[in-house]
Amino acid sequence: MDSQPILAVENLTVELEAKSGTLPVVRNATLSVRPGKWLGLVGESGCGKSILALSILRLLPPAATVRAGRIFYQGRDLLQASVEEMDVLRGGSLSVVFQNALTALNPLFTAGEQVSDVYRQHHKATAKDALLRAIEIFASLGLSDPERTARMYPHQLSGGMAQRVMLAMALICSPRLLIADDPTSTLDATIQAQVLDVLVDQVRKREMSMLLISRDIRLVSAVCPEIAVMRAGEIVEAGSTRKILGSPAHSYTKQLLEDAELTLQEPSSTA
Amino acid sequence: MTISSSSAGHFRWQRVRSLLISPSAIVLAVLIGSALLAPVLTPYDPITPFPGSRLQSPSAAHWFGTDPLGMDVFTRVLYATRIDLSVAVASVVLGILVGAPLGALAGYTRGWMDGVLMRLTEIMQAFPQILFAMTVFAAVGSSVQNLVLVLGFFNVPVYLRMVRSSALPLRESEFVLAARCSGHSTLSLVIKHILPNTLVPIFSQFSLSIAYAIQMIAGLSFIGLGVQVPEAEWGSMINLGAGYVIFGKWWPAFFPGMAAFVASYALNGFGRRLKGFWVA
Numbered sequence: 331m332d333s334q335p336i337l338a339v340e341n342l343t344v345e346l347e348a349k350s351g352t353l354p355v356v357r358n359a360t361l362s363v364r365p366g367k368w369l370g371l372v373g374e375s376g377c378g379k380s381i382l383a384l385s386i387l388r389l390l391p392p393a394a395t396v397r398a399g400r401i402f403y404q405g406r407d408l409l410q411a412s413v414e415e416m417d418v419l420r421g422g423s424l425s426v427v428f429q430n431a432l433t434a435l436n437p438l439f440t441a442g443e444q445v446s447d448v449y450r451q452h453h454k455a456t457a458k459d460a461l462l463r464a465i466e467i468f469a470s471l472g473l474s475d476p477e478r479t480a481r482m483y484p485h486q487l488s489g490g491m492a493q494r495v496m497l498a499m500a501l502i503c504s505p506r507l508l509i510a511d512d513p514t515s516t517l518d519a520t521i522q523a524q525v526l527d528v529l530v531d532q533v534r535k536r537e538m539s540m541l542l543i544s545r546d547i548r549l550v551s552a553v554c555p556e557i558a559v560m561r562a563g564e565i566v567e568a569g570s571t572r573k574i575l576g577s578p579a580h581s582y583t584k585q586l587l588e589d590a591e592l593t594l595q596e597p598s599s600t601a
Numbered sequence: 602m603t604i605s606s607s608s609a610g611h612f613r614w615q616r617v618r619s620l621l622i623s624p625s626a627i628v629l630a631v632l633i634g635s636a637l638l639a640p641v642l643t644p645y646d647p648i649t650p651f652p653g654s655r656l657q658s659p660s661a662a663h664w665f666g667t668d669p670l671g672m673d674v675f676t677r678v679l680y681a682t683r684i685d686l687s688v689a690v691a692s693v694v695l696g697i698l699v700g701a702p703l704g705a706l707a708g709y710t711r712g713w714m715d716g717v718l719m720r721l722t723e724i725m726q727a728f729p730q731i732l733f734a735m736t737v738f739a740a741v742g743s744s745v746q747n748l749v750l751v752l753g754f755f756n757v758p759v760y761l762r763m764v765r766s767s768a769l770p771l772r773e774s775e776f777v778l779a780a781r782c783s784g785h786s787t788l789s790l791v792i793k794h795i796l797p798n799t800l801v802p803i804f805s806q807f808s809l810s811i812a813y814a815i816q817m818i819a820g821l822s823f824i825g826l827g828v829q830v831p832e833a834e835w836g837s838m839i840n841l842g843a844g845y846v847i848f849g850k851w852w853p854a855f856f857p858g859m860a861a862f863v864a865s866y867a868l869n870g871f872g873r874r875l876k877g878f879w880v881a
Contacts, residue, residue, distance in 0.1 A: 387782060389778065389781055389782065392711075413786075413787075414786070417784050417785070417786045418784065419784075420782050420784045421782060421783030421784030421785075422784055425782065425783070426782045428775060428778070428779055428782075430775060433776060434775040434776050434778070434779035435776055436776045436780065436794050436798070437776075437798070438797050438798060439797075447783075447793070448784065451783060451784045451785060496779070499779070499783055500783075
């Protein structure tokens with residue numbers, strides 16, 4: 331059981347319906363995450379990373395459709411799962427953190443209400459108990475005044491606080507797999523490091539699996555022991571981080587690393 | 602943080618105050634207050650005819666005169682406010698309760714349900730309302746309850762379409778996707794996340810719809826549908842007094858007409874102010 335991946339995406343092809351015809355945005359992508367392991371998915375904006383994540387959640391925009399491939403989560407084929415099964419899974423054992431937490435929170439409800447609502451979506455609990463749980467999670471995520479944060483509306487939160495609230499929403503039901511879609515890219519550098527630390531810390535403590543998606547190969551390689559590199563809808567290279575950083579096989583990976591100034595031993599001759 | 606939020610609070614209170622002391626709000630308060638206090642404000646009974654005091658002109662004893670059945674017009678105008686306003690509010694609330702959730706569902710799900718609901722509302726809105734009301738009353742009889750149902754029915758497409766159009770952009774918003782990702786089913790998503798975010802235009806439209814409903818109630822009652830004599834209602838009172846205007850007895854028709862006019866004018870003004878209040 332342990333060797334079986336918690337998430338396996340096999341030969342996934344997703345097409346986008348456009349006026350001029352169909353456009354493949356994910357092409358024949360294969361990746362897997364083993365229980366308790368972390369996989370980083372890296373690639374430039376628009377390469378299909380987010381679409382890949384959304385197809386795992388079965389929340390593709392109406393214009394996009396899965397053409398081929400299979401997605402297994404804990405041995406179950408998600409593409410065959412019913413709507414009700416997906417509702418139970420999402421936010422329960424499979425959860426997501428998005429890029430921009432400030433717009434991912436409903437402006438009309440307090441942080442505490444939104445996080446406890448996720449808990450009540452999956453467990454029988456009174457509003458009060460769920461709120462206490464939310465406050466506990468806030469505290470464990472390093473929010474300095476969790477009670478006060480719980481009473482705040484999204485417009486009163488700073489970017490870092492909002493991202494932690496988002497993270498609390500994702501963690502409150504103790505998921506087994508976290509899909510983190512560029513969770514820190516909208517924050518500034520210092521806050522980015524703090525939030526990433528908290529995220530990594532929690533995911534490790536809870537022994538969760540993680541699919542970390544980012545544009546930043548430095549960030550991904552610092553966190554994940556394994557990475558997959560995606561370009562124009564295709565996974566061009568995948569393997570252990572050490573191997574890929576040491577001897578990148580694909581020219582695109584090399585270029586990414588050069589851009590990130592991680593490979594200093596090969597200075598480019600042309601400037 | 603505290604400074605900005607407290608000054609925002611102050612700013613908001615100032616705006617609430619300017620809304621509450623606007624002329625239209627004061628007129629509405631006077632109308633509602635006098636309707637509630639009617640038994641204190643006048644000694645007369647609104648629905649007992651006094652054949653001995655028919656069509657007396659306005660005087661100290663009868664401020665608005667008496668009608669062809671000898672009833673005090675001032676008393677009846679006050680009591681009529683109760684019926685007109687409560688029927689109007691009830692019918693608009695009914696329209697919102699049915700229309701808003703359906704609109705949110707249509708706007709969020711799109712698809713076949715959206716198509717069906719949109720075509721249905723188009724049919725409803727294309728059909729002449731007075732004709733529809735007359736047909737219904739002819740079939741099931743006219744009563745206050747049927748009046749509420751019919752007017753509520755007219756309000757359903759208004760709110761359905763309005764909420765749908767506010768729900769459409771929300772559909773693409775990230776917080777809806779995030780809520781979806783935290784395990785909300787379509788129905789709970791629509792109720793908990795979409796609907797609350799569409800309430801602002803509903804509030805603004807509310808007042809305008811009530812004004813329109815009052816005109817419909819008075820109009821239907823004037824042609825003998827809806828509220829029946831001797832029950833006090835502005836439209837039926839105008840009907841009762843209309844035949845006497847040519848004899849110079851203008852007051853039984855004039856005062857209820859003025860009341861209906863003032864009420865809908867004030868409600869329209871208040872609705873416009875509300876719209877500005879939310880938007881700014």
